Amino acid sequence: MKTLADIARAAGVSTPTVSKVLNGRADVAASTRERVEGILREQGYRRRATQPVALLDLVFHELTSAWAMEIIRGAEQVAHDEGLNLLVSKSGGREGGELSWLETIMAHRPAGVLLVVADLTSAEYAQLTARGIPFVVIDPAGELDHDVPSVGATNWQGGLAATRHLLELGHRRIGMVAGPDRLLCSRARVDGYRSALESAGVTYDPALVRGGEFNQETGYKVGLELLRSRQRPTAVFAGNDLQALGLYEAAREAGLRIPEDLSVVGFDDMVLARWAGPPLTTIRQPLTEMAAAAARIVVDLARGKEPTATRIELATSLVERSSTAPPPGA
Amino acid sequence: MKTLADIARAAGVSTPTVSKVLNGRADVAASTRERVEGILREQGYRRRATQPVALLDLVFHELTSAWAMEIIRGAEQVAHDEGLNLLVSKSGGREGGELSWLETIMAHRPAGVLLVVADLTSAEYAQLTARGIPFVVIDPAGELDHDVPSVGATNWQGGLAATRHLLELGHRRIGMVAGPDRLLCSRARVDGYRSALESAGVTYDPALVRGGEFNQETGYKVGLELLRSRQRPTAVFAGNDLQALGLYEAAREAGLRIPEDLSVVGFDDMVLARWAGPPLTTIRQPLTEMAAAAARIVVDLARGKEPTATRIELATSLVERSSTAPPPGA
DNA sequence: CTGAAAGCGCTTACAG
């Protein structure tokens, strides 16, 4: 690590002069400035920051989905309002000799950390807490210890609303493409589905619920299974929008029109839901607001203020488009 | 701004002790540690970072589009590989008493800056250069001074390929929804369109080209105009995917089926293109790769290495889906 | 486990 003194020596000037060049002061001769700038560049000088860069770390497990953008937008808004700088990174898919995501974060000591769809090991929890770095989990993957602040969406109510919508249209045989069991949000959606059926007096049939990952391949695969079964459902609730789009493909392949022969409801309301053919009826998850709420909690925590609440679920809502209709022959 | 000494005084300990607490050293009594942590929190202490946080600034004009995510992904990849931390912010829509985006960036002295769809005023250019902060413009909005490094896509070739594809299907009356004239990429796409027509011996008809913003409203509005004109086009090349989706709506409203009555080609290949109804034929723009290339240039520049090239255009490519077909009656 | 003393990297105020 080079110091100002090193640079000064190499440039044949004093440290104050180098300091002035670095800080863009006017009282340095042009020729001196140039020489010093050259040496700074050459020697790869990096300043030890004197102003604290107030950072807000936003950590995704994966940076793939369209999903992520809405979260970034919400976090950026609050970060900017609070004078913080938003640092975006991903924790997944990086094993081997490298520093763990947590070590990287510890190294730059952010004012706070936002974790997206994360499982926190208790070791990670302990490290974060020990260093007094406040954090909030957005859309927690699994159960969290009671005192970990988190922001989610009302997934159960969403599953309920989606299924109720189909029931109200007259559907009775309603299938579901479930997400992975390890994810809280996925289990809640399935339970909401089940609960809606039961309170409508429709018997829950486990054969109509098949699970997999939250992607379009699963929607396609599970969709084909459901649509080719003897008593095929007239409607399917997909655990998320990507699965719903996989279902679209399966329906096309099975020769079923949406919504005439098959109704489909998704979950998330990603941008593409609106543009699917036909536009997808889905449950909107307010990701931008969720991220903003999480950021505000973390900022409060960082400033030693007690946030009004540290466990929040924001409301989901049904967005009706054109992928749902009464069942055939209704 | 609180100092360690302030905290020490308030906690009734010495500064070294506070320093130890901050750095997670083991040799502090648990009770002392707790008391000091409490005071640190209470007084909102922020350290003046001693380790330099190596930052890469990624500045968007707007943080809205699905677009942005692919760029973030490319930049994050390189940032991580190079041990930099990716800072995401937006420059647009923030006038008034606040610091300009540039001042904010100057304040944290990043290793480099990546600007997306930006116009750089010469004052901004001068400031960045004076401080020796290297920067690269991704998808430059307008003409840049000769020595500003930039990474773009081959927009002209893309316009050419889109139009050629339609010509090869047999279309002769091909409309275009143009983007704003102020954007370089938009003008290049229009020129590519025109060039393809001319080299196929089809006369360029200015009445078939109508412009507006790069959004779906423009696609809809301009689409209706084109489709309701006396000699309506059998195919339309939209300046970007959002416009193409607006066109979809216009076609629906005009009672035209895609692709049977009207062929549509978009530009960008956003995720939603694949899921549109029908899936959109479009020109793919390799945003992730563009961002990664830009990040690599900025890192080289920051380390005083001469990058292999400072003006790059990455290749676009035609992605054929289901929105294009031979013209009716062909 | 604690803190006085020395030291580090940088900046500021000012004499020339």
Added chain:
DNA sequence: CTGAAAGCGCTTACAG
């Protein structure tokens, strides 16, 4: 325009 001197915020090495 330059740099010797003093100062700032923090850390380190070490005596108790």
